[in-house]
Structures are given as structure tokens and as C-alpha cells.
Amino acid sequence: xxxxxxxxxxxxxxxxTIFINHIPGNTFERYTFSQYGIxxxxxxxxxxxxxxxxxxxxxxxxxxxPAGKSVVRLxxxxxxxxxxxxxxxxxxxxxxxxxxxxLDNPLILEWHNAGGFFADPIQSVCGMVLLTYxxxxxxxxxxxxxxxxxxxxxxLVGRYSLVGxxxxxxxxxxxxxxxxxxxxSWPGEGDWYFDPFCWQVLLVLGFLLQRWNARSDFVxxxxxxxxxxxxxxxxxxxxxxxxxxxxxxxxxxxxxLLFTFEKTYLTPARLVHFLGVLLAFAPVYALLAPRxxxxxxxxxxxxxxxxxxxxxxxxxSLIGQLVRFQTGGGLLIDMLVxxxxxxxxxxxxxxVEWRTRSKxxxxxx
Amino acid sequence: xxxxxxYPQQGSEAAAxxxxxxxxxxxxxILAAVMLAASASPPRAEQMADPSASExxxxxxxxVPGAQLYTAAKLGAVQxxxxxxxxxxxxxxxxSAAPGASASYPAKLEAALERALPKVDxxxxxxxxxxxxASGAAERLxxxxxxxxxxxxxxxxxxxxxxxxVDAEAFESALAEAVTWIRSHGIDVVLVDPIYTAxxxxxxxxxxxxxxVRTVATQQQVPLVxxxxxxxxxxxxxxxxxxxxxxxxxxxxxxxxxxxAEHVALTIVTSLAKTETPLEPKAAPATPPLxxxxxxxx
Numbered sequence: 141x142x143x144x145x146x147x148x149x150x151x152x153x154x155x156x157t158i159f160i161n162h163i164p165g166n167t168f169e170r171y172t173f174s175q176y177g178i179x180x181x182x183x184x185x186x187x188x189x190x191x192x193x194x195x196x197x198x199x200x201x202x203x204x205x206p207a208g209k210s211v212v213r214l215x216x217x218x219x220x221x222x223x224x225x226x227x228x229x230x231x232x233x234x235x236x237x238x239x240x241x242x243l244d245n246p247l248i249l250e251w252h253n254a255g256g257f258f259a260d261p262i263q264s265v266c267g268m269v270l271l272t273y274x275x276x277x278x279x280x281x282x283x284x285x286x287x288x289x290x291x292x293x294x295x296l297v298g299r300y301s302l303v304g305x306x307x308x309x310x311x312x313x314x315x316x317x318x319x320x321x322x323x324x325s326w327p328g329e330g331d332w333y334f335d336p337f338c339w340q341v342l343l344v345l346g347f348l349l350q351r352w353n354a355r356s357d358f359v360x361x362x363x364x365x366x367x368x369x370x371x372x373x374x375x376x377x378x379x380x381x382x383x384x385x386x387x388x389x390x391x392x393x394x395x396x397l398l399f400t401f402e403k404t405y406l407t408p409a410r411l412v413h414f415l416g417v418l419l420a421f422a423p424v425y426a427l428l429a430p431r432x433x434x435x436x437x438x439x440x441x442x443x444x445x446x447x448x449x450x451x452x453x454x455x456x457s458l459i460g461q462l463v464r465f466q467t468g469g470g471l472l473i474d475m476l477v478x479x480x481x482x483x484x485x486x487x488x489x490x491x492v493e494w495r496t497r498s499k500x501x502x503x504x505x
Numbered sequence: 506x507x508x509x510x511x512y513p514q515q516g517s518e519a520a521a522x523x524x525x526x527x528x529x530x531x532x533x534x535i536l537a538a539v540m541l542a543a544s545a546s547p548p549r550a551e552q553m554a555d556p557s558a559s560e561x562x563x564x565x566x567x568x569v570p571g572a573q574l575y576t577a578a579k580l581g582a583v584q585x586x587x588x589x590x591x592x593x594x595x596x597x598x599x600x601s602a603a604p605g606a607s608a609s610y611p612a613k614l615e616a617a618l619e620r621a622l623p624k625v626d627x628x629x630x631x632x633x634x635x636x637x638x639a640s641g642a643a644e645r646l647x648x649x650x651x652x653x654x655x656x657x658x659x660x661x662x663x664x665x666x667x668x669x670x671v672d673a674e675a676f677e678s679a680l681a682e683a684v685t686w687i688r689s690h691g692i693d694v695v696l697v698d699p700i701y702t703a704x705x706x707x708x709x710x711x712x713x714x715x716x717x718v719r720t721v722a723t724q725q726q727v728p729l730v731x732x733x734x735x736x737x738x739x740x741x742x743x744x745x746x747x748x749x750x751x752x753x754x755x756x757x758x759x760x761x762x763x764x765x766a767e768h769v770a771l772t773i774v775t776s777l778a779k780t781e782t783p784l785e786p787k788a789a790p791a792t793p794p795l796x797x798x799x800x801x802x803x
Contacts, residue, residue, distance in 0.1 A: 164637045165669040241751065245704045246758035250664050253633040255601040259762070260609070276635020276665075320652075328601075330632045330649070386644075389651045390690045402648050461669060468710065469670040 144440040146425040147195075151188045152439030155449050157181035159481055162277045162457035166464065167474040177377035178401055179414040182280060185446075186339055187414070189284065190291075190346020194354070197295055202354060204299065211292045218289045222271075224451045225281040229268055232275055232458055233257055239462050248462075252276035256328055263327035272326040274333065278454055283334040286323075287343045294344050302348055309344035312337055317397040317405060331404070338406040342414070366419050373416025438486055445489040452488040456481045563771060567764035569735040575772035576722060576729040579780040582693040583773070586656045592626035593618075596653040598634045598646065599661030599697075603762035613766030614659075621774045630655065637666045639675045643683040650687055658687055659769055661697040661732075663714045667705075673713035677721060684725045694727045695772060700761055701736035702754050728776040730768050736761045 142148065157172045158181045174180035197210040204210075233254055240248040249258050252275045257264040267273025271282040298305040315321065316337035323332045353359040380386065392399035401409050429436050442449045460477040467473050563569070586593050595618075600610045608616070611631035618627045630653045636642035642665065650658060666676045687694050698718040705711045715733045722729035740757050749756030 164640050165671045169640075243704060244752055244754055245702055246755050247664060247700055247702050247705060248668065249758070250599075250601070250700075251635075251668055252665075253635045256633065259601040259604050276633075325633075328633055329630055388686070389647050396651065400648075402644070404645070404648060464670050465668050 142440075142444055144429065144436050146422075147188055147191055148440040148443030149425055149429070149436055150184060151443030151446050152441070152449075153443075154181040154184040154188065155442050155446060155453060155485065156439070156482065158185065158280075158450070159453040159457050159485065160478060162454065163460040163464065163477060163481075165469065166460070166478065167471055168478050173417075176381050177374065177413055177417065178380060179377075179410045179417065180403075182334070182403070183342060183406070183410065183414040184417075185280070185450075186283070186287070186342045187346040187418070188443075189287070190343035190348075191350045192346075193288075193291055193295065193343070194347045194350030198354075207296055207299065210295055214288055214292050214295070218285055221281060221288060221447060222285045224447055225271065225278075225285055226268070228281065228451045228454050229275065229278060231455055232278055235455070235458055235462070243466065248465075252278070252458075253328075260327055267326050270326070272324065272332075273328075274325065276333075277457070279333040281450070281454075282332070283336055283339055286336045287340055290340065291343065291347075294340075294347060298347070298351065302351055305344060306348055309341050313341035313406075317407065318395040320395075320397060320405075322404070333404055335405050338404075341411070342406060363419055363422055367423070370416045370419025370421075373413055374420045377413045377416070441489045441493070442485055445492045448492045449485050449488050453481070453485055456484050563767050564764075566760060567739075567767045569738050569768070571771075571775070573734045573738050574731055574768055575775060576719075576731065577772065577776040577779050578722075578726045578728045580657065580693045580695075580728065580773065580776045581780060582656045582691055583777060584780045587622075587625060587777070592628050593622075593657065594653065594655040595627060595629045596649060596655035596658045597629055597631045598649070598658065599664070600631075600765055601633075601762065603759040610762070610765050614769055617766050617770035618773065621770055622777075635665065637669050637671050637676075638662060638683065639666055639671045639679045643679050646683055647686065650690075650692065655692060657693040657695065657773070659695045659697065659773075661699075661765075663699040663718050667699055667711050667714040670710060671714075673710065673717050676714060677717035680717065680721045681725065684721055684727060688725065688727070694725070695730065695769065695776070696722045696727055697730040697765075697769065698733050700758065701733045701740060702758065703740070704754065706737075728772050730772045732761065732765070732768065735764070735768060739764070 160168050160172050161174050198204055236254045249255055264273050294305050321337045322335040386401045387399050389400045397405050400407050463477055597611050611629045615627050615629045632649050634642055684694050698715050
């Protein structure tokens with residue numbers, strides 16, 4: 141088990157934010173940082189996944205592990221995330237169907253795009269396995285599967301040249317913004333909610349910054365110098381979010397994705413805002429850690445077990461939405477839903493670590 | 506190529522004379538048809554024995570009196586596309602086929618529109634839009650509209666916000682803003698309000714969301730498919746007949762999904778007929794005011 145660290149802390153923080161934001165309309169939504177900027181917790185989550193890849197593909201001494209081992213390690217992780225996605229999707233569909241039956245309310249069947257599944261299970265079940273059929277609020281894991289699946293490519297290029305990785309990833313990013321590349325949804329028309337061609341750049345940035353940060357103090361030096369710029373960007377983000385000022389996607393010049401704020405394509409404005417948030421908040425962990433030990437302990441435990449916590453968070457937020465729907469919501473219900481959800485996330489992380497501990501002796505006799 | 510708005514209620518007389526651009530008589534026929542549709546009252550519609558005599562574009566199981574089914578309003582962009590004799594690009598948002606239905610909603614809608622508007626090519630782009638209009642989904646809608654560049658957006662709206670218990674006022678202002686934005690770019694909008702189901706009938710929040718969709722449709726002068734009202738009407742009829750293995754509400758829901766395409770097509774065609782009417786350019790209100798009886802119960 142890792143000791144508390146900034147990466148796990150921020151990942152836990154992102155997980156809690158995503159959980160709260162996935163119960164739309166709840167009272168606490170407006171207190172999450174997602175409401176006060178252009179980018180949100182999804183960016184943080186993907187970036188930290190990239191950073192972790194940088195750590196995981198090296199030994200403790202900083203020497204890179206054999207290339208084959210890194211590829212198998214990432215493949216193993218891809219399988220784990222894919223398995224989680226299938227499990228979570230099936231459970232979500234069952235919860236939606238079960239709630240519709242129990243409450244005698246077919247309205248619920250249309251929820252989160254689930255109607256397509258119930259109307260056309262033959263195509264939808266294929267789409268589910270292919271990751272092209274996604275439920276609303278359940279579209280981060282498919283992206284994650286794909287990104288970790290292609291990560292070996294970037295990691296291996298990085299063995300020769302980190303700049304090469306940056307050029308490759310940045311090139312794909314810019315090209316998909318200009319030509320609007322995205323993966324299709326199926327069944328049904330449309331595209332993925334998180335465009336993997338665009339979002340890969342954030343995973344790669346996380347990976348690259350981790351590498352450069354480990355090699356020299358170049359990244360840290362520049363992060364300190366650019367700190368004021370980060371503050372300015374964060375403040376600008378707050379103003380834009382609160383005043384709801386954003387470019388009209390119909391009026392911006394071509395190629396339009398370079399100018400809009402669209403989450404699907406992680407447009408440059410979102411990317412720049414996220415990097416600003418990173419610059420402004422990177423020093424915060426060191427300031428907080430000694431003061432809020434218990435909260436740091438909770439969040440880092442979530443962060444260490446991010447896949448299980450994220451999966452359980454998706455299910456708990458769906459149940460939370462149902463509870464809000466059936467009871468009519470209100471502050472008391474929201475406190476109950478959010479409170480028991482946060483306890484549920486903590487228990488999930490604890491359970492995963494307990495299971496790993498109790499399994500360990502049998503695995504290594 | 507003769508462009509015809511073959512409104513089914515015109516009957517054989519109008520169809521016979523409209524082959525060589527007899528504009529005035531055609532328009533008169535359409536106007537009459539609209540009047541007929543607008544004035545159709547429930548008992549009258551039920552008394553019609555012959556399915557082809559009244560609102561024949563609706564199949565027997567989907568038949569709902571016009572006043573309870575839609576509010577028509579002008580569709581300028583679609584009309585312009587018709588005038589230029591180019592295909593109508595339609596962006597259908599939300600909705601899916603009923604379980605076991607042979608054709609999905611977009612395919613049925615395309616077929617229904619092409620039946621009603623002969624020689625007109627209708628191209629439908631169908632997208633799901635999960636999420637709440639009041640938080641995030643309206644932004645996603647903009648992306649879809651920019652990508653699809655449609656003449657008309659048919660938007661089934663309100664269900665997600667209702668389930669998420671979004672405040673009706675926040676929903677209404679977000680919806681109004683989104684509709685204004687779409688229309689500001691010369692694109693027509695048809696709104697479709699949420700479904701009727703017994704367990705929600707007495708739910709005040711739910712009815713406020715349904716009401717908000719109507720308010721926005723009236724204020725923005727866009728056609729509205731009154732799905733709530735239509736399903737409520739149909740629910741009284743399916744008391745008889747065979748049940749559904751999941752219960753009556755699920756049977757009604759399936760029926761509603763099956764009928765969606767027909768109901769939307771009729772609303773569009775009726776609205777188009779209105780758009781053509783030069784006799785009363787702006788004198789007549791685009792949307793008849795809501796009467797007490799038309800409102801959602803509860």
C-alpha cells in the first residue's frame with residue numbers, strides 16, 4: 141500500500157467530484173470546482189492516469205522496466221478496466237429496468253440513453269461489448285479502456301524520445317480538432333461523448349510531465365515561474381463559468397473546434413484552462429496535507445483504488461439519482477444521498493485493500 | 506417538379522386538382538384541412554368509422570384529436586428548403602423504438618414525412634441526448650446542431666430534467682435559451698413534451714416540467730407535439746383490450762413510442778400548411794392559447 145501522496149490525493153478528489161456531479165440537480169453540485177471553470181474533474185482524472193503510467197512503467201530506482209513488461213502491464217490494466225465497464229453497464233441497465241418495474245414507471249426506461257437498449261437489445265448488446273453503446277454518465281470508462289489500450293504505443297515511443305511522443309500525440313490531437321475525427325456510437329447515430337483522439341493528449345501529457353519531472357527540476361522550476369499565469373487562467377475560468385460566456389459554435393471561424401469550449405473534443409480552451417488549474421493548484425497539496433490529515437487519508441485511499449471506487453461511484457450516483465427522483469429531492473435527501481455515497485466510496489476502497497491484503501499470503505506462499 | 510403538401514385531409518378532390526400548380530385552390534384546401542384538424546374534437550374523432558376519413562395519416566391505434574395532439578406554428582426554414590427543392594435535413598433528438606417494433610423512430614418518421622410530402626427527400630440524423638438541459642445537455646445540443654446543420658430540429662425534451670428533479674424554472678430558461686439559439690441561426694424547432702404515465706400524473710414537479718415545455722413552445726412560437734396529452738388520451742382507450750406482460754403503463758409506453766413518428770409527422774405537416782397560408786400572415790396567433798382542458802392534470 142502506497143503512502144499518501146499528491147497524485148492519489150488529487151485522484152481521490154476527482155473521484156469525489158465526479159460522484160457529486162453525476163447526481164445532477166443535487167444541492168452539492170454547485171460547490172464542486174467543475175461549476176467554476178471551463179475544464180472539470182474528467183480532465184484531472186485522465187491526466188493523473190497518464191501520470192500514473194509514467195510511474196508504473198519504471199522501477200523504484202527510476203530505471204525503465206523491460207518494454208515487454210510495460211506492454212503486458214498496460215494490457216493487463218486495459219482488461220481490468222474493460223471488465224469493470226461491462227460490469228458497471230450491466231448493473232446500470234438492471235438498476236434502470238428494475239426501478240421502472242418496481243415503480244411501475246416506464247419513463248425511467250428512457251433514462252441516460254437506456255431506452256435504446258431495451259428497444260433494440262440485439263444490436264445494443266453488441267454495441268455494449270464493442271464499447272460503442274454507452275449510457276449517459278457512463279462514458280469515461282470506455283475512453284479509459286481505449287486510452288490505456290493504446291498507451292503502450294506512446295510509452296514505447298517515449299523510450300526513444302519523449303519529444304517524439306509529444307509530437308505524435310499533439311499531432312493526432314490537432315488533426316482530430318481540424319478534421320473532427322471521433323469514434324462512432326452504435327447502435328444509433330452520433331459519436332463518443334469523450335473523443336479518444338482528442339483526449340489521448342491529456343493522458344500523454346500526464347505521462348510526459350511525470351517523466352520530465354522525474355528527470356530534472358526543469359518542470360518544477362517552470363511550474364513555479366508560471367504560477368501567476370495559472371492563477372490568472374483560473375480566475376478567467378471562474379468569470380467565464382459564472383457569467384456563462386462562451387463562444388457560439390455556429391459563429392466561430394473554421395476549424396471551429398479550435399475555438400469552442402466543447403468537452404467532447406477537449407478543445408484548446410479546456411486544455412489551457414486545465415493546465416492553468418494544474419499550475420495554480422499543484423502547490424496546494426503540500427500546504428493541505430499536514431493540516432487535514434484525515435481528509436487526505438480518505439481521499440488518497442480512494443485515489444489508490446480508483447477503478448473500483450470510480451465503478452462503485454457510477455452505480456451509487458445512479459442509485460442516488462433514483463432516490464432523489466422518487467423522494468423529490470431536497471436538502472435533507474441530498475445530504476443523505478451524498479453522505480452515504482461518500483461513505484460507500486470509502487468502504488469500497490477499504491474493502492479492495494482488505495481483500496488484497498487477505499489474498500496476498502495465499503498468492504505468495 | 507410540382508411541390509405538394511399532400512395533406513391527407515385534403516381528400517381526393519384536392520389531390521386531383523393539385524397536379525399543375527393550382528396555388529390558390531391548393532392553399533384553400535390546406536387551410537380548410539388545418540381548420541379541420543384544429544377543430545377536431547374528441548367525440549367527433551372517435552365517431553369516425555372509416556380510418557381514411559379523418560386524420561388518415563394517423564393509424565387507428567395512434568389516433569388522437571388534433572387539439573390534444575399538437576400546437577402548430579410556422580416552420581420557415583423547412584418551407585425555404587421545400588421552395589429550393591432540396592432535401593429537408595432533420596435532426597431528431599431523443600426517442601427510440603418500442604420494444605419489438607420493426608422500424609425505429611427515425612426510420613418511421615422519415616417514412617411518414619415522405620408519405621405526407623411526396624417528392625420531398627427527408628434526411629434524418631437521429632441522436633440521443635442524455636443529461637439535463639439545465640446542466641450541460643444544452644451545450645451538447647449546440648454541438649449536435651452545428652455538426653448536423655439541419656433545417657429542423659425535432660426535440661423530445663424534459664424527461665431527463667424531470668427525473669433529475671431539476672427546478673422547472675431553471676429548466677424553462679435553459680430550454681428557452683437553447684431554442685432561441687437554434688432559431689437565431691435560421692433553424693426551425695419542433696418540441697415534443699415528456700410522456701404521460703399514471704405514476705407521474707399527480708407529480709407536481711413533473712407537470713411543471715411538461716408545462717415549461719409548453720410555455721417555451723408558445724413563447725418561442727414553435728410547434729409542439731403534445732405527447733403527454735396524446736398519451737393521456739390514448740391511456741383512456743387502452744383500458745380495454747389485451748394487457749402487457751409488464752403492466753398497463755408499459756403497454757401505453759410502447760404504444761406512445763410506436764405512435765411518436767406519426768404524431769411528429771402530422772405536427773410538421775400541419776405546421777407547414779400553416780406556414781404557407783398567406784391569407785392570415787400574422788393576424789392569427791401561431792399557437793392557440795392553452796385551454797383548461799388541454800393542460801396536464803395535477
